[in-house]
Amino acid sequence: MMSASRLSVNVNAVAVLRNRRDLPWPSVTGLAAIALEAGAKGITVHPRPDERHIRKSDVFELAELIEDRFPHKELCLEGYPSPDFLDLVEKARPDQVLFVPDDPHQQTSDHGWRFDPASKALLKEAITAAREAAVTVSLFLDPEPALAAEAAAIGAERIEIYTGPYGGCHDNPEAAGRELDRIVATAEAARDAGLGVNAGHDLTVANIPALIRRAPFIREMSIGHGFTADALIHGFAESVRRFRRAMGEI
Ligand SMILES: CC(=O)[C@@H](O)[C@H](O)COP(=O)(O)O
Numbered sequence: 001m002m003s004a005s006r007l008s009v010n011v012n013a014v015a016v017l018r019n020r021r022d023l024p025w026p027s028v029t030g031l032a033a034i035a036l037e038a039g040a041k042g043i044t045v046h047p048r049p050d051e052r053h054i055r056k057s058d059v060f061e062l063a064e065l066i067e068d069r070f071p072h073k074e075l076c077l078e079g080y081p082s083p084d085f086l087d088l089v090e091k092a093r094p095d096q097v098l099f100v101p102d103d104p105h106q107q108t109s110d111h112g113w114r115f116d117p118a119s120k121a122l123l124k125e126a127i128t129a130a131r132e133a134a135v136t137v138s139l140f141l142d143p144e145p146a147l148a149a150e151a152a153a154i155g156a157e158r159i160e161i162y163t164g165p166y167g168g169c170h171d172n173p174e175a176a177g178r179e180l181d182r183i184v185a186t187a188e189a190a191r192d193a194g195l196g197v198n199a200g201h202d203l204t205v206a207n208i209p210a211l212i213r214r215a216p217f218i219r220e221m222s223i224g225h226g227f228t229a230d231a232l233i234h235g236f237a238e239s240v241r242r243f244r245r246a247m248g249e250i
Pocket residue numbers: 010012013045046048078100107108109140200201202224
């Protein structure tokens with residue numbers, strides 16, 4: 001039986017490959033279209049300030065692709081809520097935005113929000129701006145159950161649980177089990193606080209089934225690095241099917 005997809009394919013890594021040359025391939029929008037046609041729910045991108053992978057122009061092209069050819073699919077933008085990023089959100093009007101506490105030089109996202117007074121003030125303003133633009137707001141959180149209520153209190157609609165430490169335990173089942181317990185407890189706390197629950201970072205065909213068995217209410221998983229590694233072997237369309245199968249959707 002086919003159920004709704006939770007898979008949002010992150011195409012940052014496609015842009016990394018494209019940017020090795022001053023040429024338009026591999027095509028970010030072309031591969032995004034293949035993923036959407038094959039059954040992905042949406043496309044995620046994390047345009048970083050140095051544009052080392054996704055460029056602002058990619059964001060607008062992806063928004064146009066989805067509006068023109070895939071109106072029922074979703075675009076998610078990830079980034080630190082700087083004035084520049086908020087301007088991009090307002091202009092590109094994604095379906096969802098994930099605010100991440102990354103500094104501009106960070107190699108990749110490696111922690112969630114801490115909710116100190118300065119972060120709370122920044123987030124409240126950013127959440128208001130995004131919601132006024134009719135964009136669903138999600139906050140990137142470490143797997144710590146107590147954070148969920150704080151996210152709800154400042155106006156977030158969803159959280160994305162940072163699953164990097166879980167993904168990093170690929171060769172240590174015992175440690176993976178402990179990480180999974182933390183993720184599941186956080187997911188349940190967020191659900192109980194009335195939030196939608198997403199998960200992301202270093203998710204793979206191998207580590208998704210245990211997660212989805214314990215937290216079947218997860219709404220979305222955005223997957224880039226592991227997805228692209230899989231797609232180099234199997235192709236983009238087949239990898240969409242492989243990840244959806246791992247999520248128990250097909
Ligand atoms: C928010 C998050 O979890 C990150 O995975 C991010 O989307 C990946 O960014 P990079 O592709 O720049 O490593």
